Protein backbone atom coordinates (compact mmCIF):
# COMPACT_ATOMS: atom_id res chain seq x y z
CA UNK A 1 0.00 0.00 0.00
CA UNK A 2 3.01 2.36 -0.12
CA UNK A 3 2.70 5.36 -2.46
CA UNK A 4 3.94 8.89 -3.11
CA UNK A 5 0.79 10.21 -1.47
CA UNK A 6 -1.57 8.38 0.89
CA UNK A 7 -5.10 9.73 1.20
CA UNK A 8 -7.14 8.72 4.26
CA UNK A 9 -10.83 8.85 3.31
CA UNK A 10 -12.52 8.09 -0.01
CA UNK A 11 -15.32 10.65 0.28
CA UNK A 12 -15.82 13.27 -2.43
CA UNK A 13 -12.73 15.25 -1.44
CA UNK A 14 -10.34 12.29 -1.14
CA UNK A 15 -11.54 10.83 -4.45
CA UNK A 16 -11.24 14.18 -6.27
CA UNK A 17 -7.68 14.66 -4.99
CA UNK A 18 -6.73 11.10 -5.97
CA UNK A 19 -7.94 11.58 -9.55
CA UNK A 20 -6.18 14.94 -9.87
CA UNK A 21 -2.86 13.52 -8.57
CA UNK A 22 -3.08 10.32 -10.65
CA UNK A 23 -3.51 12.50 -13.74
CA UNK A 24 -0.19 14.13 -12.86
CA UNK A 25 1.51 10.75 -12.65
CA UNK A 26 1.66 10.66 -8.84
CA UNK A 27 1.38 7.21 -7.21
CA UNK A 28 -1.63 7.40 -4.87
CA UNK A 29 -3.46 5.08 -2.49
CA UNK A 30 -6.84 6.09 -1.07
CA UNK A 31 -7.73 4.21 2.12
CA UNK A 32 -11.45 4.12 2.78
CA UNK A 33 -12.82 2.40 5.86
CA UNK A 34 -16.25 1.68 4.38
CA UNK A 35 -16.73 -1.44 2.30
CA UNK A 36 -19.57 0.17 0.38
CA UNK A 37 -20.79 3.68 -0.28
CA UNK A 38 -23.17 5.56 1.99
CA UNK A 39 -26.35 5.94 -0.16
CA UNK A 40 -27.71 8.75 1.97
CA UNK A 41 -28.19 11.93 -0.10
CA UNK A 42 -26.23 14.61 1.71
CA UNK A 43 -24.68 17.20 -0.60
CA UNK A 44 -26.66 18.00 -3.72
CA UNK A 45 -25.43 21.44 -4.82
CA UNK A 46 -22.34 21.76 -7.03
CA UNK A 47 -21.28 25.35 -7.76
CA UNK A 48 -19.59 26.69 -10.94
CA UNK A 49 -16.04 27.07 -9.50
CA UNK A 50 -16.18 23.42 -8.40
CA UNK A 51 -17.51 22.36 -11.82
CA UNK A 52 -14.50 24.06 -13.40
CA UNK A 53 -12.21 22.06 -11.07
CA UNK A 54 -14.14 18.86 -11.84
CA UNK A 55 -13.73 19.53 -15.57
CA UNK A 56 -9.98 19.34 -14.93
CA UNK A 57 -10.35 15.68 -13.88
CA UNK A 58 -12.85 15.00 -16.67
CA UNK A 59 -15.95 14.27 -14.61
CA UNK A 60 -17.86 17.56 -14.95
CA UNK A 61 -19.44 16.58 -18.28
CA UNK A 62 -20.96 13.33 -16.95
CA UNK A 63 -22.17 15.12 -13.82
CA UNK A 64 -23.81 17.85 -15.87
CA UNK A 65 -25.45 15.21 -18.10
CA UNK A 66 -27.03 13.51 -15.08
CA UNK A 67 -27.72 16.44 -12.78
CA UNK A 68 -30.36 19.15 -12.81
CA UNK A 69 -29.13 22.57 -13.89
CA UNK A 70 -30.63 25.06 -11.47
CA UNK A 71 -30.48 28.29 -13.47
CA UNK A 72 -32.49 30.39 -11.07
CA UNK A 73 -33.90 30.53 -7.60
CA UNK A 74 -36.86 32.40 -6.21
CA UNK A 75 -37.88 33.66 -2.79
CA UNK A 76 -41.56 33.32 -1.94
CA UNK A 77 -43.43 34.61 1.09
CA UNK A 78 -47.11 34.23 1.91
CA UNK A 79 -47.70 32.78 -1.57
CA UNK A 80 -46.15 35.79 -3.38
CA UNK A 81 -42.83 35.90 -5.23
CA UNK A 82 -40.50 38.27 -3.39
CA UNK A 83 -37.54 38.10 -5.75
CA UNK A 84 -35.75 35.97 -8.32
CA UNK A 85 -32.06 35.31 -8.72
CA UNK A 86 -30.61 33.96 -11.95
CA UNK A 87 -27.17 32.41 -12.33
CA UNK A 88 -26.82 33.41 -16.04
CA UNK A 89 -23.92 35.76 -15.45
CA UNK A 90 -21.96 33.83 -12.80
CA UNK A 91 -19.96 31.66 -15.20
CA UNK A 92 -19.54 31.32 -18.96
CA UNK A 93 -19.27 27.54 -18.96
CA UNK A 94 -21.53 26.71 -16.02
CA UNK A 95 -24.25 29.36 -15.58
CA UNK A 96 -26.11 27.22 -13.04
CA UNK A 97 -25.84 25.32 -9.76
CA UNK A 98 -25.88 21.61 -10.50
CA UNK A 99 -28.05 19.34 -8.35
CA UNK A 100 -26.81 15.74 -8.08
CA UNK A 101 -27.06 13.40 -5.08
CA UNK A 102 -23.74 12.98 -3.26
CA UNK A 103 -23.63 9.21 -3.67
CA UNK A 104 -23.86 9.59 -7.45
CA UNK A 105 -21.19 12.31 -7.41
CA UNK A 106 -18.94 9.94 -5.46
CA UNK A 107 -19.64 7.08 -7.88
CA UNK A 108 -18.57 9.21 -10.84
CA UNK A 109 -15.42 10.31 -9.00
CA UNK A 110 -14.62 6.70 -8.08
CA UNK A 111 -15.07 5.62 -11.73
CA UNK A 112 -12.51 8.24 -12.73
CA UNK A 113 -10.03 7.14 -10.04
CA UNK A 114 -10.41 3.49 -11.10
CA UNK A 115 -9.98 4.39 -14.78
CA UNK A 116 -6.67 6.08 -13.93
CA UNK A 117 -5.49 3.32 -11.56
CA UNK A 118 -7.68 0.30 -10.83
CA UNK A 119 -5.84 -0.38 -7.56
CA UNK A 120 -5.71 3.15 -6.16
CA UNK A 121 -8.81 2.88 -3.95
CA UNK A 122 -8.53 0.39 -1.09
CA UNK A 123 -11.84 -0.22 0.69
CA UNK A 124 -12.23 -1.71 4.15
CA UNK A 125 -9.05 0.09 5.30
CA UNK A 126 -9.47 2.06 8.51
CA UNK A 127 -6.57 4.43 9.15
CA UNK A 128 -5.94 4.41 12.90
CA UNK A 129 -2.68 6.24 13.46
CA UNK A 130 0.14 8.26 11.94
CA UNK A 131 3.90 8.56 12.49
CA UNK A 132 5.95 11.29 10.84
CA UNK A 133 9.70 10.73 11.03
CA UNK A 134 10.57 13.87 9.10
CA UNK A 135 11.62 12.04 5.91
CA UNK A 136 8.41 10.08 5.37
CA UNK A 137 5.04 9.41 6.95
CA UNK A 138 3.74 6.00 8.05
CA UNK A 139 0.15 5.19 8.86
CA UNK A 140 -1.39 2.27 10.75
CA UNK A 141 -4.28 0.62 8.92
CA UNK A 142 -6.79 -1.76 10.40
CA UNK A 143 -8.72 -3.94 7.95
CA UNK A 144 -12.42 -4.23 8.50
CA UNK A 145 -13.70 -7.80 8.96
CA UNK A 146 -14.38 -8.78 5.32
CA UNK A 147 -11.19 -7.18 4.01
CA UNK A 148 -9.14 -8.86 6.75
CA UNK A 149 -10.44 -12.29 5.73
CA UNK A 150 -9.42 -11.62 2.13
CA UNK A 151 -5.97 -10.21 2.92
CA UNK A 152 -5.32 -12.58 5.82
CA UNK A 153 -4.39 -9.76 8.17
CA UNK A 154 -6.05 -7.21 10.44
CA UNK A 155 -3.27 -4.69 10.90
CA UNK A 156 -1.02 -3.22 8.26
CA UNK A 157 1.01 -0.12 7.69
CA UNK A 158 1.74 2.07 4.68
CA UNK A 159 4.42 4.64 3.98
CA UNK A 160 4.52 7.67 1.72
CA UNK A 161 6.20 11.01 1.21
CA UNK A 162 2.95 12.81 2.08
CA UNK A 163 -0.36 12.04 3.77
CA UNK A 164 -3.66 13.81 3.15
CA UNK A 165 -6.35 13.38 5.78
CA UNK A 166 -9.70 13.69 4.02
CA UNK A 167 -11.44 11.60 6.66
CA UNK A 168 -14.39 13.87 7.30
CA UNK A 169 -15.73 16.13 10.04
CA UNK A 170 -14.87 13.71 12.87
CA UNK A 171 -11.35 13.19 11.48
CA UNK A 172 -9.51 10.60 13.54
CA UNK A 173 -6.20 11.69 12.04
CA UNK A 174 -6.78 15.28 13.10
CA UNK A 175 -7.08 13.96 16.66
CA UNK A 176 -4.04 11.69 16.26
CA UNK A 177 -1.96 14.68 15.09
CA UNK A 178 -3.14 16.73 18.06
CA UNK A 179 -4.58 19.51 15.90
CA UNK A 180 -6.85 21.73 18.03
CA UNK A 181 -10.25 22.71 16.64
CA UNK A 182 -12.65 25.61 17.14
CA UNK A 183 -16.27 24.52 17.42
CA UNK A 184 -19.39 26.61 17.11
CA UNK A 185 -22.99 25.44 17.50
CA UNK A 186 -25.96 27.29 16.04
CA UNK A 187 -29.59 27.45 17.20
CA UNK A 188 -30.68 26.05 13.84
CA UNK A 189 -32.17 22.59 13.37
CA UNK A 190 -33.58 21.08 10.20
CA UNK A 191 -35.67 18.21 8.97
CA UNK A 192 -35.17 17.35 5.33
CA UNK A 193 -36.46 14.77 2.92
CA UNK A 194 -36.65 13.85 -0.77
CA UNK A 195 -40.08 13.29 -2.34
CA UNK A 196 -41.47 12.84 -5.85
CA UNK A 197 -41.81 16.32 -7.30
CA UNK A 198 -45.39 17.39 -7.84
CA UNK A 199 -44.69 21.02 -6.94
CA UNK A 200 -44.70 22.45 -10.47
CA UNK A 201 -41.50 24.41 -9.73
CA UNK A 202 -39.56 22.41 -12.33
CA UNK A 203 -35.81 23.07 -12.17
CA UNK A 204 -36.12 26.11 -9.88
CA UNK A 205 -34.84 26.34 -6.32
CA UNK A 206 -37.43 27.95 -4.06
CA UNK A 207 -36.97 29.53 -0.64
CA UNK A 208 -40.19 30.06 1.30
CA UNK A 209 -39.65 32.84 3.86
CA UNK A 210 -42.40 32.22 6.38
CA UNK A 211 -43.09 33.37 9.95
CA UNK A 212 -42.37 29.92 11.44
CA UNK A 213 -39.04 29.71 9.60
CA UNK A 214 -37.70 28.98 6.16
CA UNK A 215 -38.57 26.04 3.93
CA UNK A 216 -36.03 25.35 1.19
CA UNK A 217 -36.83 23.31 -1.86
CA UNK A 218 -34.50 22.01 -4.59
CA UNK A 219 -35.01 19.85 -7.68
CA UNK A 220 -33.13 16.56 -7.99
CA UNK A 221 -32.75 14.17 -10.94
CA UNK A 222 -35.60 11.68 -11.51
CA UNK A 223 -38.39 14.21 -10.81
CA UNK A 224 -37.52 14.27 -7.14
CA UNK A 225 -37.54 17.38 -4.93
CA UNK A 226 -35.75 17.98 -1.65
CA UNK A 227 -37.60 19.86 1.09
CA UNK A 228 -35.68 21.30 4.04
CA UNK A 229 -37.62 22.80 6.95
CA UNK A 230 -36.01 24.87 9.68
CA UNK A 231 -37.03 24.00 13.22
CA UNK A 232 -36.62 25.81 16.55
CA UNK A 233 -35.47 22.62 18.30
CA UNK A 234 -34.14 19.25 17.10
CA UNK A 235 -36.75 17.16 15.27
CA UNK A 236 -38.48 14.55 17.41
CA UNK A 237 -36.83 11.13 16.93
CA UNK A 238 -40.14 9.74 15.66
CA UNK A 239 -40.60 12.48 13.03
CA UNK A 240 -41.17 10.76 9.71
CA UNK A 241 -42.06 11.65 6.11
CA UNK A 242 -45.66 12.47 7.07
CA UNK A 243 -44.59 14.98 9.74
CA UNK A 244 -42.19 16.63 7.28
CA UNK A 245 -44.82 16.75 4.53
CA UNK A 246 -47.31 18.33 6.94
CA UNK A 247 -44.77 20.93 8.08
CA UNK A 248 -44.10 21.83 4.45
CA UNK A 249 -47.83 22.14 3.80
CA UNK A 250 -48.46 24.26 6.89
CA UNK A 251 -45.79 26.77 5.86
CA UNK A 252 -46.01 26.73 2.05
CA UNK A 253 -49.46 25.36 1.20
CA UNK A 254 -47.92 22.54 -0.85
CA UNK A 255 -48.19 18.95 0.44
CA UNK A 256 -45.43 16.57 -0.72
CA UNK A 257 -46.65 12.99 -1.14
CA UNK A 258 -45.30 11.26 1.99
CA UNK A 259 -45.66 7.84 0.35
CA UNK A 260 -42.96 8.79 -2.20
CA UNK A 261 -40.35 9.78 0.39
CA UNK A 262 -36.94 8.35 -0.54
CA UNK A 263 -34.69 10.01 2.09
CA UNK A 264 -35.32 11.61 5.45
CA UNK A 265 -32.76 13.22 7.72
CA UNK A 266 -32.72 15.52 10.72
CA UNK A 267 -29.66 17.59 11.52
CA UNK A 268 -28.47 20.36 13.77
CA UNK A 269 -25.80 22.78 12.66
CA UNK A 270 -22.28 23.29 13.89
CA UNK A 271 -19.03 24.56 12.44
CA UNK A 272 -15.68 22.94 13.22
CA UNK A 273 -12.43 24.54 12.11
CA UNK A 274 -9.02 22.97 12.53
CA UNK A 275 -6.52 25.55 13.76
CA UNK A 276 -4.01 24.34 11.18
CA UNK A 277 -4.25 22.36 7.94
CA UNK A 278 -0.58 21.38 7.63
CA UNK A 279 1.28 19.32 10.26
CA UNK A 280 4.69 18.08 9.11
CA UNK A 281 4.00 15.80 6.12
CA UNK A 282 0.23 15.67 6.64
CA UNK A 283 -2.40 18.02 5.21
CA UNK A 284 -6.00 18.12 6.45
CA UNK A 285 -8.52 18.63 3.66
CA UNK A 286 -12.30 19.01 3.25
CA UNK A 287 -14.52 18.53 6.29
CA UNK A 288 -11.50 17.31 8.29
CA UNK A 289 -10.17 20.88 8.02
CA UNK A 290 -13.43 22.83 8.13
CA UNK A 291 -16.97 21.57 8.60
CA UNK A 292 -19.49 24.31 7.82
CA UNK A 293 -23.27 24.50 7.89
CA UNK A 294 -24.95 22.59 5.05
CA UNK A 295 -27.31 25.55 4.53
CA UNK A 296 -26.12 27.11 1.28
CA UNK A 297 -24.49 23.87 0.14
CA UNK A 298 -20.80 24.76 0.18
CA UNK A 299 -18.88 22.14 2.23
CA UNK A 300 -18.10 19.62 -0.48
CA UNK A 301 -17.33 22.39 -3.00
CA UNK A 302 -14.94 24.01 -0.54
CA UNK A 303 -13.10 20.69 -0.11
CA UNK A 304 -12.68 20.24 -3.87
CA UNK A 305 -11.31 23.76 -4.18
CA UNK A 306 -8.84 23.01 -1.34
CA UNK A 307 -7.75 19.92 -3.23
CA UNK A 308 -7.35 21.59 -6.60
CA UNK A 309 -5.06 24.21 -5.03
CA UNK A 310 -3.06 21.56 -3.20
CA UNK A 311 -2.25 19.46 -6.29
CA UNK A 312 0.46 21.74 -7.78
CA UNK A 313 2.05 22.16 -4.33
CA UNK A 314 2.21 18.38 -3.86
CA UNK A 315 3.68 17.91 -7.34
CA UNK A 316 6.34 20.53 -6.64
CA UNK A 317 7.17 18.92 -3.28
CA UNK A 318 7.51 15.47 -4.88
CA UNK A 319 9.78 16.99 -7.54
CA UNK A 320 12.07 18.12 -4.72
CA UNK A 321 11.29 21.82 -4.99
CA UNK A 322 11.19 23.88 -1.78
CA UNK A 323 7.49 24.28 -0.91
CA UNK A 324 7.43 25.68 2.62
CA UNK A 325 6.27 29.12 1.46
CA UNK A 326 3.73 27.70 -1.02
CA UNK A 327 2.25 25.45 1.67
CA UNK A 328 1.91 28.39 4.04
CA UNK A 329 0.18 30.43 1.31
CA UNK A 330 -2.08 27.46 0.52
CA UNK A 331 -3.08 27.13 4.16
CA UNK A 332 -3.69 30.84 4.60
CA UNK A 333 -5.77 31.08 1.42
CA UNK A 334 -7.89 28.02 2.13
CA UNK A 335 -8.55 29.00 5.75
CA UNK A 336 -9.68 32.39 4.46
CA UNK A 337 -11.96 30.71 1.88
CA UNK A 338 -13.45 28.53 4.64
CA UNK A 339 -14.10 31.61 6.80
CA UNK A 340 -15.90 33.34 3.89
CA UNK A 341 -18.05 30.24 3.29
CA UNK A 342 -18.81 29.91 7.00
CA UNK A 343 -19.91 33.54 7.12
CA UNK A 344 -22.06 33.06 4.00
CA UNK A 345 -23.70 30.00 5.59
CA UNK A 346 -24.37 32.04 8.74
CA UNK A 347 -26.11 34.74 6.66
CA UNK A 348 -28.17 32.04 4.89
CA UNK A 349 -29.25 30.62 8.26
CA UNK A 350 -30.03 34.08 9.66
CA UNK A 351 -32.34 34.82 6.73
CA UNK A 352 -34.23 31.60 7.44
CA UNK A 353 -34.96 32.18 11.13
CA UNK A 354 -38.55 32.73 12.21
CA UNK A 355 -39.81 36.25 12.81
CA UNK A 356 -43.11 37.74 13.96
CA UNK A 357 -45.19 38.77 10.92
CA UNK A 358 -44.51 42.55 11.03
CA UNK A 359 -40.74 42.04 11.25
CA UNK A 360 -40.88 39.31 8.63
CA UNK A 361 -42.64 41.76 6.30
CA UNK A 362 -39.79 44.26 6.77
CA UNK A 363 -37.10 41.61 6.19
CA UNK A 364 -38.92 40.21 3.17
CA UNK A 365 -39.43 43.69 1.70
CA UNK A 366 -35.71 44.39 2.14
CA UNK A 367 -34.85 41.12 0.35
CA UNK A 368 -37.30 41.99 -2.44
CA UNK A 369 -35.88 45.52 -2.81
CA UNK A 370 -32.29 44.21 -2.94
CA UNK A 371 -33.24 41.52 -5.48
CA UNK A 372 -34.79 44.18 -7.73
CA UNK A 373 -31.46 46.03 -8.10
CA UNK A 374 -29.60 44.20 -10.90
CA UNK A 375 -26.12 44.92 -9.54
CA UNK A 376 -27.02 43.72 -6.05
CA UNK A 377 -28.81 40.71 -7.49
CA UNK A 378 -25.75 39.72 -9.54
CA UNK A 379 -23.41 40.29 -6.62
CA UNK A 380 -25.60 38.05 -4.41
CA UNK A 381 -25.73 35.39 -7.16
CA UNK A 382 -21.93 35.40 -7.32
CA UNK A 383 -21.64 35.12 -3.54
CA UNK A 384 -24.21 32.34 -3.44
CA UNK A 385 -22.30 30.39 -6.11
CA UNK A 386 -18.98 30.70 -4.25
CA UNK A 387 -17.30 33.27 -6.50
Ligand SMILES: Cc1cc2nc3c(=O)[nH]c(=O)nc-3n(C[C@H](O)[C@H](O)[C@H](O)COP(=O)(O)OP(=O)(O)OC[C@H]3O[C@@H](n4cnc5c(N)ncnc54)[C@H](O)[C@@H]3O)c2cc1C
Nearest residue numbers: 009011013033043044045127168286287297298299300301
Ligand atom coordinates in the same frame (compact mmCIF):
# COMPACT_ATOMS: atom_id res chain seq x y z
C1 LIG B 1 -27.59 17.40 5.07
C2 LIG B 1 -26.34 17.86 4.37
C3 LIG B 1 -26.44 18.51 3.15
C4 LIG B 1 -25.29 18.97 2.52
N1 LIG B 1 -25.40 19.62 1.32
C5 LIG B 1 -24.28 20.07 0.71
C6 LIG B 1 -24.36 20.67 -0.59
O1 LIG B 1 -25.44 20.80 -1.18
N2 LIG B 1 -23.21 21.09 -1.18
C7 LIG B 1 -21.99 20.93 -0.54
O2 LIG B 1 -20.98 21.36 -1.11
N3 LIG B 1 -21.89 20.33 0.66
C8 LIG B 1 -22.99 19.89 1.29
N4 LIG B 1 -22.88 19.24 2.48
C9 LIG B 1 -21.54 19.00 3.06
C10 LIG B 1 -20.85 17.80 2.40
O3 LIG B 1 -21.64 16.64 2.54
C11 LIG B 1 -19.49 17.60 3.03
O4 LIG B 1 -18.81 18.84 3.06
C12 LIG B 1 -18.65 16.59 2.25
O5 LIG B 1 -19.19 15.30 2.32
C13 LIG B 1 -17.22 16.56 2.79
O6 LIG B 1 -16.48 15.64 2.04
P1 LIG B 1 -15.18 14.97 2.65
O7 LIG B 1 -14.68 14.05 1.58
O8 LIG B 1 -14.29 16.00 3.22
O9 LIG B 1 -15.72 14.14 3.92
P2 LIG B 1 -16.76 12.94 3.97
O10 LIG B 1 -17.80 13.06 2.93
O11 LIG B 1 -17.20 12.84 5.39
O12 LIG B 1 -15.89 11.68 3.60
C14 LIG B 1 -14.91 11.18 4.49
C15 LIG B 1 -14.62 9.74 4.12
O13 LIG B 1 -13.57 9.27 4.95
C16 LIG B 1 -13.90 7.97 5.43
N5 LIG B 1 -13.18 7.81 6.71
C17 LIG B 1 -13.46 8.40 7.88
N6 LIG B 1 -12.55 8.03 8.82
C18 LIG B 1 -11.69 7.18 8.20
C19 LIG B 1 -10.55 6.47 8.63
N7 LIG B 1 -10.10 6.55 9.90
N8 LIG B 1 -9.90 5.67 7.74
C20 LIG B 1 -10.34 5.56 6.45
N9 LIG B 1 -11.43 6.22 6.00
C21 LIG B 1 -12.09 7.03 6.85
C22 LIG B 1 -15.42 7.99 5.57
O14 LIG B 1 -15.95 6.68 5.53
C23 LIG B 1 -15.83 8.82 4.35
O15 LIG B 1 -16.01 8.02 3.20
C24 LIG B 1 -24.02 18.75 3.12
C25 LIG B 1 -23.93 18.07 4.34
C26 LIG B 1 -25.07 17.62 4.96
C27 LIG B 1 -24.96 16.89 6.28
